[in-house]
Amino acid sequence: MGHLSYESSKTIATKTILILAFITIFEVVFALLGKGYLVDGFYISGWITGGMMILLSIVKAYLIVYEFMHMKYEVPGLVRTVLFPTLLLVWAIIAFLAEGRYWLGSRENVKNPPATESSSGTTPQGLIYELPENSL
Amino acid sequence: MASDTMTDQHHHAETKPSWNGGSEPFKASYGKLMMWYFLLSDAFTFSGFLIAYGALRFSMPSWPVPDFVFSTFPGGFHHKPLLFVTLMTFILLASSFTMVRAVQEGHRENKMGVVKWMLWTIIGGAAFLGCQAWEWNTLMGKEHMSVKINPFGSHTESGTYLEGDGHDIKEGDTFKAGDSYLIHKHDGEWHPLKYRAEDGVDAGKEKQQQFGPKAFGALFFFITGFHGFHVLTGVIFLLIICVNSYTGLYVSRKNGYEMVEKIGLYWHFVDLVWVFVFLLFYLL
Numbered sequence: 001m002g003h004l005s006y007e008s009s010k011t012i013a014t015k016t017i018l019i020l021a022f023i024t025i026f027e028v029v030f031a032l033l034g035k036g037y038l039v040d041g042f043y044i045s046g047w048i049t050g051g052m053m054i055l056l057s058i059v060k061a062y063l064i065v066y067e068f069m070h071m072k073y074e075v076p077g078l079v080r081t082v083l084f085p086t087l088l089l090v091w092a093i094i095a096f097l098a099e100g101r102y103w104l105g106s107r108e109n110v111k112n113p114p115a116t117e118s119s120s121g122t123t124p125q126g127l128i129y130e131l132p133e134n135s136l
Numbered sequence: 137m138a139s140d141t142m143t144d145q146h147h148h149a150e151t152k153p154s155w156n157g158g159s160e161p162f163k164a165s166y167g168k169l170m171m172w173y174f175l176l177s178d179a180f181t182f183s184g185f186l187i188a189y190g191a192l193r194f195s196m197p198s199w200p201v202p203d204f205v206f207s208t209f210p211g212g213f214h215h216k217p218l219l220f221v222t223l224m225t226f227i228l229l230a231s232s233f234t235m236v237r238a239v240q241e242g243h244r245e246n247k248m249g250v251v252k253w254m255l256w257t258i259i260g261g262a263a264f265l266g267c268q269a270w271e272w273n274t275l276m277g278k279e280h281m282s283v284k285i286n287p288f289g290s291h292t293e294s295g296t297y298l299e300g301d302g303h304d305i306k307e308g309d310t311f312k313a314g315d316s317y318l319i320h321k322h323d324g325e326w327h328p329l330k331y332r333a334e335d336g337v338d339a340g341k342e343k344q345q346q347f348g349p350k351a352f353g354a355l356f357f358f359i360t361g362f363h364g365f366h367v368l369t370g371v372i373f374l375l376i377i378c379v380n381s382y383t384g385l386y387v388s389r390k391n392g393y394e395m396v397e398k399i400g401l402y403w404h405f406v407d408l409v410w411v412f413v414f415l416l417f418y419l420l
Contacts, residue, residue, distance in 0.1 A: 006240060006243070006244055009240055010237075010240060013233060013236045013237065013240070014233075017229065017230075017232070017233040017236075020229055021226065021229060024222065024225055024226070024229065025222075027419055028218050028222050028419075031203075031218065031419050032203065032217060032218065035203055037203065037217060050420055053415055053419045053420060054415065054420075057411050057412060057414075057415040057419075060411045061408055061411055061412070064232070064404055064407055064408045064411070065404075065408065068232055068235075068236050068400075068404045068407075069400075069401055069404045069405070074162065074163075074164065075162050075163050075164075077161075077162050078162035078163075078164055078169070078172065081162075081173075082172050082173070082175075082176050085176060085180075086176070086179060089180075089183050089187075092183065092187055093187055093190065096187045096188070096190060096191040097187075097190050097191060097194050099191055100190065100191035100192065100193065100194030100195040101194050101195070102195075103191075103194075103195035104194065104195045104196070104197065107195065107197075
């Protein structure tokens with residue numbers, strides 16, 4: 001701090017909270033509109049609404065960290081030591097969502113084993129999957 | 137006069153011994169810097185939970201639709217998708233704003249300003265916790281969701297109901313793939329409805345509603361619970377620091393109410409996490 005006068009930092013805080021509130025209202029209305037709650041028979045693809053929500057949430061996160069938490073006014077070294085490690089999460093998200101998709105495929109295989117394996121008779125004993133009903 | 141200035145400077149030197157090695161790294165005090173690194177590690181904890189949510193959601197053939205699950209509002213209102221959580225989000229955002237105001241009043245050493253805005257922040261945090269208690273109570277007490285049982289499911293095929301539930305569904309009602317339902321529980325027994333499938337591999341067969349993915353309840357209660365625990369901790373620390381401000385403890389430190397600034401960082405972080413909880417559980 002100390003870079004801004006009391007009055008101007010007050011104005012910035014008011015502006016930021018209004019932008020955050022506006023984005024939140026927009027997100028909710030957009031989500032409901034996209035899923036057909038507001039206009040009968042009108043839908044927007046989940047990819048578009050979903051992508052928009054993720055983008056807007058990142059904008060909200062930026063405003064909270066940079067304005068409310070004053071990251072904007074810290075020295076570059078502090079900003080880097082806090083923000084750079086979070087970049088590791090990008091890979092964690094990609095890897096684990098891909099893993100989730102793989103599990104989905106595995107579940108399907110367990111439920112309906114590929115026909116070739118069982119007909120050729122190579123499935124070893126003890127590897128025959130029996131899944132109870134409602135195992136999800 | 138001169139001796140006054142001398143003692144003043146001496147006093148200053150005594151209150152700044154945190155970094156004995158010399159100048160402050162990153163021009164930030166020890167406490168503030170460590171708060172940032174604590175928040176960084178906490179961000180990784182929350183990310184771990186939220187990424188687990190994403191991976192499990194991706195691994196399920198169907199997932200409860202949030203606009204259907206979170207559609208009740210106090211006063212007996214139903215079918216108001218996302219209205220209540222939007223209110224909760226606004227309460228938390230507002231309390232973040234009042235926190236910023238408290239920090240600003242601290243910078244200009246205005247004691248009563250700090251106390252006033254911190255009190256508003258505490259009220260906001262408590263109101264958020266109250267809302268969360270109501271939400272949990274509705275989900276557990278009225279809709280019978282638990283860590284182990286998730287009565288919210290969604291259809292993977294279209295079909296026609298062969299019986300009604302006495303609430304929204306009547307015999308003969310049709311549904312599409314992706315439509316959500318809640319399995320009701322009366323007198324200690326679950327009542328999944330029977331229906332006839334009209335497409336998919338089971339077309340023409342008589343089937344009944346299945347429970348939704350079990351992980352949903354566990355993830356919901358654990359992640360929102362962990363966030364709520366952060367809010368509760370925040371409210372307790374805000375109370376302590378508010379009382380300390382009022383009694384004048386920070387006046388003598390002459391560091392622009394740095395303690396208020398530190399709890400402010402924590403409080404904004406709690407708001408930041410809610411942005412992503414809101415995104416993943418309610419919006420997507």
